[in-house]
Amino acid sequence: MNGTTTSRSEDKTLRRIYIGHANTFHDPSIAIIEGDQIFAEGIERHIQCKRAWENLRLWYSWRAVRKALNDLGLWPVKDADVVSVTSWDYDLLKEVVENRLVEFDGPGGVCMLSHHMEMEPIFNNQLAWILRSYPANFSDQPHELAPEMFQDSHNISIQIKMTNHHLAHAATAVYTSPFDECMVMIIDGYGEWTTNSFYHFHDNRFDLIHQQGIHSLGLMYSSITEICGFSSLEGEEWKIMGLAAYGAFNNDIYQFFNERIVFDGLSFEIIYDPEIYFKTLMSLIGGMRHPDDPDVMKIADLAHCFQRFFEETVVKLAKAAGDLCLSKNLAYAGGCALNSSANGKILENTNFERLHIPSAPADDGCSLGAAFYEKYAAQKDGNRSVAVMSPYLGSMIDIERLEKILSFKGIKYRHLSDENELCEEVAILLDAGNIVGWIQGRAEFGPRALGNRSIIADPRPADMKDRINSRVKFREDYRPLAPSILHEFGDEYFEGYQESPYMERTLNFRDAVKDKVPAVVHKNGTGRLQTVREEWNPRYYRLIHAFYEKTGIPLVLNTSYNVMGKPIAHSVEDAITVFFTTGLDYLVIGNYILMKG
Ligand SMILES: [Fe+2]
Structure with missing residues (x-):
C-alpha cells in the first residue's frame, strides 16, 4: 500500500x-x-x-x-x-489488467488497452506481452x-x-541538471495515465503545464521498430535511428506520417484507424520486414522518413514549450529522450538556451x-546541489577480486601504478591500432558507456568501426560508433557545438575534420558525441589527452563494454569473459593492463 x-x-x-x-x-x-x-x-x-x-x-x-x-x-x-x-x-496497473485489457490480432501485433474508460490505441504488442507475463x-x-x-x-x-x-x-x-528553474518536457511510451507531460520547475515546485493521455509518440516509434523487423521489447529502436542515415527521403512515406499528426500547442493527436493505417503503410513500403530477412536496407527509407517525422515532432513540441517563455532552460526526459539525433536539433530550433538530458532519461x-x-x-529534506551530475553512480569495479584472479597466474598482465604512465601506455596501444577495454571506478548510470565501462579505439582508420563490429561487438555494420572528445576541441570538430556529457545528442561533424576520424563519422556526417571535461572524469580526460599529444586527434572511439544482446559488463568476471571471448586486444581494469597470448 x-x-x-x-x-x-x-x-x-x-x-x-x-x-x-x-x-x-x-x-x-x-x-x-x-x-x-x-x-x-x-x-x-x-x-x-x-x-x-x-x-x-x-x-x-x-x-x-x-x-x-x-x-x-x-x-x-x-x-x-x-x-x-x-x-x-x-x-492502477492492477485495475487495468483486471478490467480493461482488450487485445486483438492485427497487422503488426496491434493491441488496444484502455487506461481510461475510453479506448486507447496503442501501436504495438508491448503491453499485452507484459501483462500476460505479469x-x-x-x-x-x-x-x-x-x-x-x-x-x-x-x-x-x-x-x-x-x-x-x-x-x-x-x-x-x-x-x-544545473538548473534552479526550467521547463520540463517528458515524452515517452506511456506513464500510468499520460504519454507526454510538461512542467515548469521553479522554487522547488513542479507546476503542471500540460499533460496528454492518449496519443503516444514513443509507442508509435515502437510500432515502426516492429514493422521494420526489429524488437521493441529488446529496445531495438536504436537500429531505426542508425539505419535512417542509409535511407532516402520518400515523400509519400513521409507524408503518410506527417498527415496523421495534428498539433495544437503542446498537444498533438495521431489520426489512427488500425485498418487504414496498416493497409496504407504496407502498400507504401511493400510489407513488413521479417526479423530473419537479411535485407535490412529494404526498410531504410521507412527508417529515414519516420526518424525525420519523429525529430520534427519532438522539435515542434519543444518549440511550443519554449514559446511559453517561462524559462530559457529545458530539462528533457522519457524514453524518447534517448533519440540523440532529435536531441541535437532542439536548441537550434527553439527559444531555449540550455538543454539538459540526464544520463538515464528512460x-x-x-x-x-x-x-x-x-x-x-x-519531504523538503535538504538542498540539492545545482551542478551537472556525475553519471558515475553505479558499482565500483572490484580490484581485490581482479588481483585474486590474476594471482592464479593464467593471465598475462602489467601493473602501472602511475596514472600518467598508464594513460600514455594505453595511448601508444591505441595509436598502434589496438582495440582496448577500459574499465575504471564506478559504472555509468544509464545506457551509455562514458569512459568507465568502455571499449576504446583509434578513430582514424576507416575500417576501425567494421573491425569492432565484426571482432568484438558482433553487431550490424549500419550502426555508428561514437566519439569521446575533449571539450575544448568540440567547436573545432562539430558545427553548432553543444556540450553532450552523457552522449545524449548527435551533431554534424565539420567537413574539414571528417576525413581525420572516419571511424566515428556516421553515414550522414554526424557523430553522437560525449564531451569530456577534466573535472567530470579526470582519468578518461588524461587518456584522451595522451592520445591527442601522440596523434594530434583530441578524441577516441568509445563504445560500451559488451557484446550485442548483452548488457554492459558488471563484474570483473564478466569483463574478463568478454575480453577472452572477443577480438579485444587489451583490457585495462584500474591500473592493470591485461593482454592475450
Ligand atoms: Fe517512461
Whole structure:
C-alpha cells in the first residue's frame, strides 16, 4: 500500500535513506540516496540479462539494494528512517489488467488497452506481452517488501511511497541538471495515465503545464521498430535511428506520417484507424520486414522518413514549450529522450538556451527520480546541489577480486601504478591500432558507456568501426560508433557545438575534420558525441589527452563494454569473459593492463 509507515521512531537524529525503484515492467533499477551519497544502477547489470524483464525484477531488486547498501557502508541498516519509493502506480496497473485489457490480432501485433474508460490505441504488442507475463500476486512489489527486507535491522522506521511515473522522469531530469528553474518536457511510451507531460520547475515546485493521455509518440516509434523487423521489447529502436542515415527521403512515406499528426500547442493527436493505417503503410513500403530477412536496407527509407517525422515532432513540441517563455532552460526526459539525433536539433530550433538530458532519461532513470522527488520535493529534506551530475553512480569495479584472479597466474598482465604512465601506455596501444577495454571506478548510470565501462579505439582508420563490429561487438555494420572528445576541441570538430556529457545528442561533424576520424563519422556526417571535461572524469580526460599529444586527434572511439544482446559488463568476471571471448586486444581494469597470448 502506498504512503504507509511502519515502526516509526520518534528519534529525530536517525539518518534518512531513500531507496528508489524503477518498477515499470522493463529496465528496472534501484537508487539509494543517503546524505551526499548517491548510488544508482540498472538491474540488468547484476543479472546480465538485457532489460531485465518483469519476472526477474523483484528478487534481484532487493539483492541489488542490499549490495549497494553494503557498498555504501549502510548495511546492516540501523538507526535510520528508510523511505522506499516507486515510480509507477501498481494499483492502477492492477485495475487495468483486471478490467480493461482488450487485445486483438492485427497487422503488426496491434493491441488496444484502455487506461481510461475510453479506448486507447496503442501501436504495438508491448503491453499485452507484459501483462500476460505479469505475476499473479500484485502485492509482491519491491516497495511492499521493504518491511520484510529490514526485519532484522535495528531501530529503523520504514515509509512506503509512490511517485507517479512522469513526475519521477521529471525529477530525474531536473535534479541532475544545473538548473534552479526550467521547463520540463517528458515524452515517452506511456506513464500510468499520460504519454507526454510538461512542467515548469521553479522554487522547488513542479507546476503542471500540460499533460496528454492518449496519443503516444514513443509507442508509435515502437510500432515502426516492429514493422521494420526489429524488437521493441529488446529496445531495438536504436537500429531505426542508425539505419535512417542509409535511407532516402520518400515523400509519400513521409507524408503518410506527417498527415496523421495534428498539433495544437503542446498537444498533438495521431489520426489512427488500425485498418487504414496498416493497409496504407504496407502498400507504401511493400510489407513488413521479417526479423530473419537479411535485407535490412529494404526498410531504410521507412527508417529515414519516420526518424525525420519523429525529430520534427519532438522539435515542434519543444518549440511550443519554449514559446511559453517561462524559462530559457529545458530539462528533457522519457524514453524518447534517448533519440540523440532529435536531441541535437532542439536548441537550434527553439527559444531555449540550455538543454539538459540526464544520463538515464528512460525508465531506468526513474529510480533516481522517484528518490529525488521524495527527498527534495515531497519531504523538503535538504538542498540539492545545482551542478551537472556525475553519471558515475553505479558499482565500483572490484580490484581485490581482479588481483585474486590474476594471482592464479593464467593471465598475462602489467601493473602501472602511475596514472600518467598508464594513460600514455594505453595511448601508444591505441595509436598502434589496438582495440582496448577500459574499465575504471564506478559504472555509468544509464545506457551509455562514458569512459568507465568502455571499449576504446583509434578513430582514424576507416575500417576501425567494421573491425569492432565484426571482432568484438558482433553487431550490424549500419550502426555508428561514437566519439569521446575533449571539450575544448568540440567547436573545432562539430558545427553548432553543444556540450553532450552523457552522449545524449548527435551533431554534424565539420567537413574539414571528417576525413581525420572516419571511424566515428556516421553515414550522414554526424557523430553522437560525449564531451569530456577534466573535472567530470579526470582519468578518461588524461587518456584522451595522451592520445591527442601522440596523434594530434583530441578524441577516441568509445563504445560500451559488451557484446550485442548483452548488457554492459558488471563484474570483473564478466569483463574478463568478454575480453577472452572477443577480438579485444587489451583490457585495462584500474591500473592493470591485461593482454592475450
Ligand atoms: Fe517512461
